[in-house]
Amino acid sequence: MQQKAPDTSKVHIFNGQTLLLDGGGALENFHIAYQSFGTLNKEKTNAILVCHALTGDQFVRGTNPITGKAGWWEGMVGPGKPIDTDRFFVICSNVIGGCAGSTGPATPHPQTGKPYGLDFPVITIGDMVRAQACLLDALGIPDLFCVIGGSMGGMQTLQWTCDFPERVFSAIPIATAARHSSQNIAFHEVGRQAIMADPNWHGGTYYETDGRPSKGLAVARMTAHITYLSQAALHRKFGRNLQDREKLGFGFDADFQIESYLRHQGMSFVERFDANSYLYITRAMDYFDIAADHGGQLARAFQNSRTRFCVVSFTSDWLFPTEESVTVVRALNAAGVDVSFVEIDSDKGHDAFLLDEPELTNTLRGFINASARARGLHDDFPDPEKEADRA
Amino acid sequence: MTIAPSSHQNSVYHADARLDLRTIAQLVPTGSKVLDIGCGNGDLLDMLVSEKNVDGRGLELSQSGVNMCVARGLSVVQGDADRDLTYYPSNAFDVVILSQTLQATQHPRTVLLEMARIGRQLIVSIPNFGHWSVRLDLLRRGRMPETDTLNSKWYDTANIHLCTLWDFVDLAREVGLSVDQHITLSGTKVHQGAGHISWLDNWRAEIAVFTLLRAKPQGE
Numbered sequence: 001m002q003q004k005a006p007d008t009s010k011v012h013i014f015n016g017q018t019l020l021l022d023g024g025g026a027l028e029n030f031h032i033a034y035q036s037f038g039t040l041n042k043e044k045t046n047a048i049l050v051c052h053a054l055t056g057d058q059f060v061r062g063t064n065p066i067t068g069k070a071g072w073w074e075g076m077v078g079p080g081k082p083i084d085t086d087r088f089f090v091i092c093s094n095v096i097g098g099c100a101g102s103t104g105p106a107t108p109h110p111q112t113g114k115p116y117g118l119d120f121p122v123i124t125i126g127d128m129v130r131a132q133a134c135l136l137d138a139l140g141i142p143d144l145f146c147v148i149g150g151s152m153g154g155m156q157t158l159q160w161t162c163d164f165p166e167r168v169f170s171a172i173p174i175a176t177a178a179r180h181s182s183q184n185i186a187f188h189e190v191g192r193q194a195i196m197a198d199p200n201w202h203g204g205t206y207y208e209t210d211g212r213p214s215k216g217l218a219v220a221r222m223t224a225h226i227t228y229l230s231q232a233a234l235h236r237k238f239g240r241n242l243q244d245r246e247k248l249g250f251g252f253d254a255d256f257q258i259e260s261y262l263r264h265q266g267m268s269f270v271e272r273f274d275a276n277s278y279l280y281i282t283r284a285m286d287y288f289d290i291a292a293d294h295g296g297q298l299a300r301a302f303q304n305s306r307t308r309f310c311v312v313s314f315t316s317d318w319l320f321p322t323e324e325s326v327t328v329v330r331a332l333n334a335a336g337v338d339v340s341f342v343e344i345d346s347d348k349g350h351d352a353f354l355l356d357e358p359e360l361t362n363t364l365r366g367f368i369n370a371s372a373r374a375r376g377l378h379d380d381f382p383d384p385e386k387e388a389d390r391a
Numbered sequence: 392m393t394i395a396p397s398s399h400q401n402s403v404y405h406a407d408a409r410l411d412l413r414t415i416a417q418l419v420p421t422g423s424k425v426l427d428i429g430c431g432n433g434d435l436l437d438m439l440v441s442e443k444n445v446d447g448r449g450l451e452l453s454q455s456g457v458n459m460c461v462a463r464g465l466s467v468v469q470g471d472a473d474r475d476l477t478y479y480p481s482n483a484f485d486v487v488i489l490s491q492t493l494q495a496t497q498h499p500r501t502v503l504l505e506m507a508r509i510g511r512q513l514i515v516s517i518p519n520f521g522h523w524s525v526r527l528d529l530l531r532r533g534r535m536p537e538t539d540t541l542n543s544k545w546y547d548t549a550n551i552h553l554c555t556l557w558d559f560v561d562l563a564r565e566v567g568l569s570v571d572q573h574i575t576l577s578g579t580k581v582h583q584g585a586g587h588i589s590w591l592d593n594w595r596a597e598i599a600v601f602t603l604l605r606a607k608p609q610g611e
Contacts, residue, residue, distance in 0.1 A: 341468035343457075
């Protein structure tokens with residue numbers, strides 16, 4: 001009955017197991033779709049969990065069977081890459097609430113056999129992480145050498161270090177924050193309202209109809225996409241250039257290249273993403289606030305943590321600006337935690353973490369290799385400076 | 392003077408800077424927990440981690456320095472000695488190092504107080520404005536000294552709070568620190584002392600390295 005997961009991922013079915021949720025509900029017999037690369041060493045000390053962002057999935061490298069395109073972090077994960085699949089056992093799982101094979105609103109409700117729709121319980125970042133911990137248990141992995149992710153993946157990374165500190169040796173939260181800001185909640189609300197205003201949404205029950213709330217979801221994606229880019233990057237790429245025309249059309253067609261680009265982004269997104277999943281996952285991000293879960297004091301969340309942190313931000317990211325990372329770093333310092341913090345100079349905005357940024361690659365390579373040495377994973381770890389040269 | 396506040400590699404004390412770092416490294420106990428404020432590109436921290444097996448952390452103002460440190464595998468955060476020391480808990484480190492950075496801070500007194508709060512032992516190195524070449528240059532030309540080691544214009548220098556060894560020791564005492572030992576560097580010459588800064592020390596040192604301990608209880 002489970003929505004069929006794309007071929008290349010594995011699905012773990014937690015039969016007879018219940019995932020208790022922060023919102024008070026529970027998910028029974030839940031599924032987690034994931035991909036893994038590399039080999040777990042016999043000491044089980046070389047596992048890396050990669051956490052995906054809002055619209056990401058488990059297809060971190062290799063061809064994504066849903067889109068036919070390359071994996072979303074092909075440049076970072078693979079043989080000889082910073083997250084080296086020759087040395088590490090790399091896992092990436094679709095979040096709970098998602099639409100790439102893990103249990104989400106499009107999954108049939110166990111009682112009715114019909115898709116959950118809005119009967120799916122509201123989930124949190126903490127729920128996503130608890131589900132990932134269940135997956136590790138099922139795979140027999142006691143702890144993680146590293147948890148890494150950008151944006152919402154960074155939120156999961158931070159959540160891991162708070163909820164399972166003893167299971168995380170090192171953590172790399174990238175372009176993220178310890179809480180979702182008011183501005184970010186505002187953008188998400190615009191996206192959700194666009195979906196819910198689409199007449200094809202039908203209160204979330206569109207699965208039973210021929211239609212999909214594609215227009216609403218496309219608008220949500222268009223809005224969000226603007227927030228992932230910087231003003232400078234947009235202007236460099238598109239300027240005020242016209243699309244397939246010599247002069248202004250004096251109408252509401254896509255006169256400008258930027259309009260055409262956004263429409264394309266919106267339309268291609270609806271082919272791969274479920275509108276209700278978008279509602280649930282954006283909500284999970286809105287609810288994220290680590291300090292609030294620890295008596296209003298962020299440092300308390302990291303007290304006694306022995307995890308090694310590397311926090312990364314980008315200069316032109318206005319969705320998760322550097323100040324958000326600095327807040328996390330100060331809390332980690334106040335808790336006496338081992339932390340590195342790098343702000344990378346880039347004009348590519350929030351999306352920079354997904355793109356080819358040599359400074360990001362070098363930073364992650366250096367930090368991961370140093371962490372590996374600290375964990376006693378000495379085998380085949382070349383000198384980091386030579387590594388950097390090679391890169 | 393272009394003793395960059397936060398990057399040893401840019402220092403005009405090039406050869407001397409290496410000696411300065413070596414001298415500091417020798418003073419750090421093996422296996423201790425160390426914070427290097429203004430750690431530059433991580434030369435000293437790297438030396439301490441690999442040779443002294445310390446648990447080393449760094450604070451560095453320049454982003455390029457920080458990125459280089461992290462790529463080298465060092466635990467370093469971007470930050471400002473004037474602003475960010477307040478976020479470190481008390482007694483968090485065995486040793487807190489400030490290498491040729493004090494003179495570039497906005498509030499040297501506050502920085503020293505914060506260091507004394509954070510660490511049990513302090514190691515501070517400073518360029519000596521009392522060096523004979525500085526004194527003679529001012530006397531001879533009647534203008535702000537410009538020597539081999541002080542080669543920036545007065546309006547163009549990062550070193551806004553220069554002092555002599557005596558001045559430094561006065562401030563250290565005022566904030567409740569006692570000088571445990573001092574080492575003066577001039578060229579390749581190294582002189583060791585037990586905290587009493589002589590007239591000769593203050594005349595011949597280009598750089599001095601001090602180890603300081605809390606003399607009085609906190610909050611005096």
